[in-house]
Amino acid sequence: MAISKLDLRLGNLFEQGIVCKISGRTGAKIHLHGRARYKGGLKIRHEHLVGELVPILLTPKILVDWCGFDKIDDVRYGNDELDLMFADGFIYGDGYRINYLHELQNLYYALNKKELEIKG
Helix, strand or coil: CCCCHHHCCCCCEEECCCEEEEEEEECCEEEEEEEEHHHCCEEEEEEEEHHHCCCCECCHHHHHHHCCCEECCCCEEECCCCEEEECCCEEECCCEEECEHHHHHHHHHHHHCCCCCCCC
8 A cells, every 4th residue: 555645644653563653754754653562662763764654454453442432333433523334444424435543543633633542
């Protein structure tokens, strides 16, 4: 999946061996930081080009466990601000498809003007 630099915001999460958060940008380089649980909580810092970022696929487990959404019924998930439907991927509203966690973070911010809290 090719990610556009226009789709990136500070705080977006990506999988770069460990889950990392965008902390800044210098030119074409994206600065990421995270904590490697397998190394006793050691802080890890990376620099990557946009094309090297690996998005985190949005799954029902991530939506519930990481993002605090509730499973409303067999196909709907929601919290106080946002409802999504699961139909071969997540859909918001009239067909806006959300495949990755950073897309959900960006949609949530655009609608609510606040960051989506991620547990973990």
